[in-house]
Amino acid sequence: MRKLTILSVAFPFALVGPDPVGGAEQILSSIDHALTRAGYRSIVIAAEGSQTWGDLVAVPRPAQPISEQDWHQAHDFLRMMIRHTVDNARVDLVHLHGVDFQNYLPAPGVPVLATLHLPLSSYSHSVLNPKRPRTWLNTVSQHQHQALGSHSRVIGLIENGVDAPQIPAGPKASFALTLGRICFEKGFHLALDAAKAADVELLLAGTISDFPEHIAYFEREIVPRLDATRRWIGAVSGLRKWQLLQSARCVLVPSLIPETASLVAREALAAGTPVIAFPNGALAETIEHGRTGFLVDDVASMTEALRRVDALDPAECRRVAQQRYSGTRMTDRYLELYQQLVEAG
Secondary structure (H helix, E strand, O other): OOOOEEEEEOOOOOOOOOOOOOHHHHHHHHHHHHHHHOOOEEEEEEEOOOOOOOEEEEEOOOOOOOOHHHHHHHHHHHHHHHHHHHHHOOOOEEEEOOOOHHHHOOOOOOOEEEEOOOOHHHOOHHHHOOOOOOEEEEEOOHHHHHHHOOOOOEEEEOOOOEOOOOOOOOOOOOOEEEEOOOOHHHOHHHHHHHHHHHOOOEEEEOOOOOOHHHHHHHHHHHHHHOOOOEEEEEOOOHHHHHHHHHHOOEEEEOOOOOEOOOHHHHHHHHOOOOEEEOOOEOHHHHOOEOOOEEEOOOHHHHHHHHHHHHHOOHHHHHHHHHHHOEHHHHHHHHHHHHHHHHHOO
16 A cells, blocks of 8 residues: 555644644644554644644744734645645645635645534535535534535545543542633633532633634633632643543533534543533534533533532543544544545546
């Protein structure tokens, strides 16, 4: 089997690395690592400051906050660098991960795979029905795949997976945890309300991006809700993140949008921690109500679930995650799909 050259293209303003903030960037990083381990050539176009296993082509980072001109400049840069890399590095396939990928599709020729990391409502009809030949889409959860329905450009479903590091299981702490990119859609203000009502310590971990609406949300909805026992601890990554996930009594995922996969929920289960979440999108298929967590409808039922969650078995959460959400199985499937699309001609 010939070792391929794969060009992966990230959302231009998001960092890629071993433990990035965004789910799409996390999946890209896992694939990049798997490609290099398997002896493929991996080239990644991503924001300046990203860390990759393969070759990095850095996208210049704009000043804060991000302006409309910054978007145009980023898309111009991506179009130029994709064309240059495809022409000069004998790229076999381009894998696009950004929600804005329609703005920098390469010229017809090289096969393109675009992974739909976000809710389908984030993409226009034309994006989901590309006119460019040899352009394929893949979904990342059963919910998303079923919502898209029969579609000639959808090549298949590859569920997002995670592999937890081998950390000895210890006793659970008293705090609940919620984490991710801090923006309105993630609903962290509701997690803070539920934790306060249940009189439970809550740690909110996450970054605030340079988008003005995300900064405004943090200042308006998060800061006033913080106190001595409901605290924002900033970004966490690497071993510290996994230690927090494993030590937490539970993880809250109060997402207000139909999550395509919720890597946070799957990481929590892999760490042996039950999840309390709204049943939006793929969260309803990720969490087995009463076994690996609780699906709740509002702040009041989230509050009640916080009082009951200690009855769930961490070992069962871990077993379910290993059976259903293997990161290695996910990357193996992507490498198989690359070969399939290249060989199809």
